[in-house]
Structures are given as structure tokens and as C-alpha cells.
Amino acid sequence: QVQLVESGGGLVQPGGSLRLSCAASGRYFSTYNMYWYRQAPGKQRELVAVITSNGNTNYADSVKGRFTISRDNAKNMMYLQMNSLKPDDTAVYYCNRDDYYWGQGIQVTVSS
16 A cells, blocks of 8 residues: 655745655655645646656746755655745645555645
């Protein structure tokens, strides 16, 4: 059974930063593509960033230059560094493995 557990969310002021973490169970973590998604109230879930098994990254246009996805295969961890946060970044953020397994989600609220 694969488990993905997000942490690091919370309330932050516009312009601030947060770092999300995703702890993954299971074997062969390094062989899987990993994703961050988010879902804002009343909106569809959207892809935020992806990091492939060989470390290539891609981002939604809305977060390019502000967010950085990374992974530590030795620790079975994935991260999302979020800088210059905007109110539009407010959402529940989800960790995803191989576009199949989901974490429970974690709230990020950007507000003054």
C-alpha cells in the first residue's frame, strides 16, 4: 500500500514563502514520476509541477519562476518550495505518485 503524506502548509501573507513536503512509502521511489497538484475552492484540480524519475521538471505557467519542485530519493521525499505567494495560490495541495496515488492534501492559504 502506497502512502503519501503532505506537510508544511498553512497561512502566509502575500509575498511570503512556504515549503511543502511529501513523504512517500513504498519501494523504488526513485523510479517514479512525482507531481504536485492543487485545487482551489470551486475550481478543478490542476497540475502545479512535476519531477520525473531522472530529475526533469516542469511547471504550470502560473507558478513558473516562483515555485521549485525537488526530490530526495534517499529519503523518499518530494518538496515544493513556494516563493512570492499570491492569494490566487490559495488551494489544497496534493502530492501524487506516478499520476496515480494521491496524498490527503494540505491547505495553503495566502492572505493578509
